[in-house]
Amino acid sequence: MKSLDDLKKIxxxxxxxxxxxxxNDGIRVLVGMATCxxxxxxxxxxxxxxxxxxxxxxENVTITPVGCIGECAIEPIVEVLxxxxxxxxxxxxxxxxxxxxxxxxxxxxxVDDYVIGKYRI
Amino acid sequence: MLExxxxxxxxxxxxxxxxxxxxxxxxxxxxxxxxxRSEIKLVNTGCVGLCEQxxxxxxxxxxxxxxQIKPKHxxxxxxxxxxxxxxxxxxxxxxxxxxxxxxxxxxxxxxxxKQYKIAMRNCxxxxxxxxxxxxxxxxxxxxxxxLLDMTPKxxxxxxxESGLRGRGGGGFPxxxxxxxxxxxxxxxxxxxxxxxEGDPGAFMDRAILEGDPHSILEGLMIAGYAIGASxxxxxVRIEYxxxxxxxxxxxxxxxELGLIGNNIFGTDFSFDIEIRLGAxxxxxxxxxxxxxxxxxxxxxxxxxxxxPAAKGLxxxxxxxxNVETLANIPAIMFNGAEWFGRVGTDKNKGTKVFSLxxxxxxxxxxxxxxxxxxxxxIYDIGGGIPNNKALKAVQTGGxxxxxxxxxxxxxxxxxxxxxxxxxxxxxxxxxxxxxDSCMVDICRFxxxxxxxxxxxxxxxxxxxxKKMLEMLNIIxxxxxxxxxxxxxxxxxxxVKSSSLCGLGQAAPNPILSMLDHFRDEFEAHVVDKTCPGxxxxxxxxxxxxxxxxxxxKCAQNCPVDCISGxxxxxxxxxxxxxxxxxxxxxxxxVDAIITT
Numbered sequence: 273m274k275s276l277d278d279l280k281k282i283x284x285x286x287x288x289x290x291x292x293x294x295x296n297d298g299i300r301v302l303v304g305m306a307t308c309x310x311x312x313x314x315x316x317x318x319x320x321x322x323x324x325x326x327x328x329x330x331e332n333v334t335i336t337p338v339g340c341i342g343e344c345a346i347e348p349i350v351e352v353l354x355x356x357x358x359x360x361x362x363x364x365x366x367x368x369x370x371x372x373x374x375x376x377x378x379x380x381x382x383v384d385d386y387v388i389g390k391y392r393i
Numbered sequence: 394m395l396e397x398x399x400x401x402x403x404x405x406x407x408x409x410x411x412x413x414x415x416x417x418x419x420x421x422x423x424x425x426x427x428x429x430r431s432e433i434k435l436v437n438t439g440c441v442g443l444c445e446q447x448x449x450x451x452x453x454x455x456x457x458x459x460x461q462i463k464p465k466h467x468x469x470x471x472x473x474x475x476x477x478x479x480x481x482x483x484x485x486x487x488x489x490x491x492x493x494x495x496x497x498x499x500x501x502x503x504x505x506x507k508q509y510k511i512a513m514r515n516c517x518x519x520x521x522x523x524x525x526x527x528x529x530x531x532x533x534x535x536x537x538x539x540l541l542d543m544t545p546k547x548x549x550x551x552x553x554e555s556g557l558r559g560r561g562g563g564g565f566p567x568x569x570x571x572x573x574x575x576x577x578x579x580x581x582x583x584x585x586x587x588x589x590e591g592d593p594g595a596f597m598d599r600a601i602l603e604g605d606p607h608s609i610l611e612g613l614m615i616a617g618y619a620i621g622a623s624x625x626x627x628x629v630r631i632e633y634x635x636x637x638x639x640x641x642x643x644x645x646x647x648x649e650l651g652l653i654g655n656n657i658f659g660t661d662f663s664f665d666i667e668i669r670l671g672a673x674x675x676x677x678x679x680x681x682x683x684x685x686x687x688x689x690x691x692x693x694x695x696x697x698x699x700x701p702a703a704k705g706l707x708x709x710x711x712x713x714x715n716v717e718t719l720a721n722i723p724a725i726m727f728n729g730a731e732w733f734g735r736v737g738t739d740k741n742k743g744t745k746v747f748s749l750x751x752x753x754x755x756x757x758x759x760x761x762x763x764x765x766x767x768x769x770x771i772y773d774i775g776g777g778i779p780n781n782k783a784l785k786a787v788q789t790g791g792x793x794x795x796x797x798x799x800x801x802x803x804x805x806x807x808x809x810x811x812x813x814x815x816x817x818x819x820x821x822x823x824x825x826x827x828x829d830s831c832m833v834d835i836c837r838f839x840x841x842x843x844x845x846x847x848x849x850x851x852x853x854x855x856x857x858x859k860k861m862l863e864m865l866n867i868i869x870x871x872x873x874x875x876x877x878x879x880x881x882x883x884x885x886x887x888v889k890s891s892s893l894c895g896l897g898q899a900a901p902n903p904i905l906s907m908l909d910h911f912r913d914e915f916e917a918h919v920v921d922k923t924c925p926g927x928x929x930x931x932x933x934x935x936x937x938x939x940x941x942x943x944x945x946k947c948a949q950n951c952p953v954d955c956i957s958g959x960x961x962x963x964x965x966x967x968x969x970x971x972x973x974x975x976x977x978x979x980x981x982x983v984d985a986i987i988t989t
Contacts, residue, residue, distance in 0.1 A: 274651070274659045276537045279528065282650070286529035292399050293453045293518055300454070305478040318397070322432065326395030334454040335397045337478030 298332030405440030439604015592791030790819025795906020854897025
């Protein structure tokens with residue numbers, strides 16, 4: 273350890289290891305991963321989210337598998353929570369994930385093509 | 394690939410002894426089977442505090458707090474929660490479920506809500522075997538700040554200003570202590586971490602050593618820089634194998650990164666840390682005995698002065714700080730004295746960790762701001778007394794402390810107020826005593842401990858503690874008189890004032906404090922020949938009331954066959970033959986057996 277910068281470098285690289293733990297005020301992506309979701313292809317969808325979040329270093333985004341959201345017919349369902357706003361997407365595929373991240377999570381604009389409803393919680 | 398979920402498995406000694414060791418293997422197996430192993434990160438952490446409910450598994454990002462987890466539960470957690478995202482409600486810690494069955498995140502649970510973590514900031518949160526996780530939580534930045542931006546004098550001034558006081562129990566201002574050693578010129582100085590935690594029932598130091606070993610190393614180095622020492626020792630008892638293992642690993646990793654070694658951060662400061670193992674003698678927690686033990690001598694205390702800050706290890710100026718004190722230091726250095734001063738009260742800044750035990754629902758480790766009331770700790774955080782029993786007293790300070798009765802529960806926890814109440818802060822043991830306990834018996838327990846642990850160097854402690862225990866035995870056996878109590882009190886005061894070191898000076902404290910607050914209970918033993926708590930065997934008798942249904946269970950279980958009676962008839966105990974073992978009371982299905 274020759275300087276404080278060396279330490280900071282390790283720290284910045286290691287941040288990823290622990291940011292997930294503790295209070296989470298960032299953006300949350302919930303992927304419906306009940307049996308219906310999984311059979312409709314939710315797993316590649318979730319993996320795609322994780323992959324892009326990792327690649328693009330989107331530190332404030334966490335991806336959580338959740339249980340059945342209820343509308344089994346239109347799975348895979350993905351919900352994006354930003355502050356108190358909840359957006360629900362349905363029939364999400366891998367391309368959809370790319371668009372949701374690019375246009376919604378980064379761009380701030382809801383991807384109308386996939387949305388089933390917008391409402392306040 | 395980035396892991397989408399972190400699974401933290403509490404691997405503190407308490408949880409390991411409750412079977413946490415195999416949990417990780419179970420996780421590995423089921424995650425592999427579900428083919429999601431690469432998505433989940435498994436982290437073995439240190440103690441999360443709520444030992445009564447262990448072992449724990451905490452799943453992030455949700456912060457779901459699973460309690461009392463056994464290997465057989467892991468399959469369900471993997472399949473339901475980690476694979477399908479359905480939280481397994483029945484395994485979630487009870488207090489983390491709202492009335493509507495909503496799952497609360499860890500920091501919203503009642504046990505943690507009133508706590509404030511400084512010393513234990515990383516325990517249960519980071520992997521103690523991974524230095525990078527410590528660095529990610531701003532680890533070693535306090536050291537960097539001290540070495541690069543501050544002179545040793547400024548470091549000491551910052552410590553003094555922060556108001557941190559020794560957490561080993563004495564409460565001496567840490568900065569002032571450092572100042573003494575700083576002002577003593579010498580070619581070599583030493584810093585020592587006192588990890589010889591020995592109070593019965595206290596385990597906060599172990600939890601920090603196991604859960605966040607790097608904070609101790611960093612604290613030790615800051616102390617070394619401040620007083621001008623290049624060598625640090627950690628004196629830890631061999632009874633803490635996990636702590637030793639984590640410390641060794643932490644030292645190795647810090648050396649690899651050049652955080653321990655020569656020219657740290659490119660400065661002139663060099664530092665080395667060595668672990669010294671103690672055999673687990675209580676007296677070695679006393680500074681001079683600890684130094685003697687490190688030097689290879691028999692662990693015995695000596696007269697002070699000279700204080701270690703002037704003449705310590707190998708005759709050189711030496712600073713000895715307790716584990717919890719050291720754990721606070723990196724945080725104070727990094728965030729500043731002013732930050733630390735915002736927590737606690739005027740003369741008692743910061744927090745204190747207590748190991749909450751005895752008759753309490755949520756036994757475990759709690760860290761609260763100084764100035765919190767005992768009532769808050771016991772009822773709000775600790776969850777109160779089990780089985781709706783009434784609280785009789787709280788014992789703080791272990792064998793060196795005393796008992797605080799119920800009517801004083803609203804005093805704030807501060808070094809001074811606890812002494813005024815006849816007890817002391819001590820290293821942080823907090824034993825809750827309910828109405829079914831006998832104060833004489835508790836005194837006997839503590840004296841039994843100090844008799845064993847007295848090093849024998851000075852007569853008042855060696856002989857006095859033994860005589861005090863004998864007197865307590867006489868009182869407890871019903872053979873005492875009021876005079877015995879007076880003699881006990883006189884002897885206790887004598888031992889307190891004439892013993893050589895802290896062990897003997899504090900050994901009579903439990904007796905003096907109990908006599909102060911619960912003298913009537915002692916008198917009941919010698920005058921009425923009864924034990925109000927129903928504990929002292931010689932003074933209690935077992936009786937069968939007419940609640941008896943004649944099931945014969947008691948008679949079958951009596952080891953001396955002193956219970957007679959036929960089936961479906963009221964049984965009776967032959968008092969002359971009864972050995973008062975209580976076996977009958979334990980097996981009675983209708984609670985018909987009482988003690989008087």
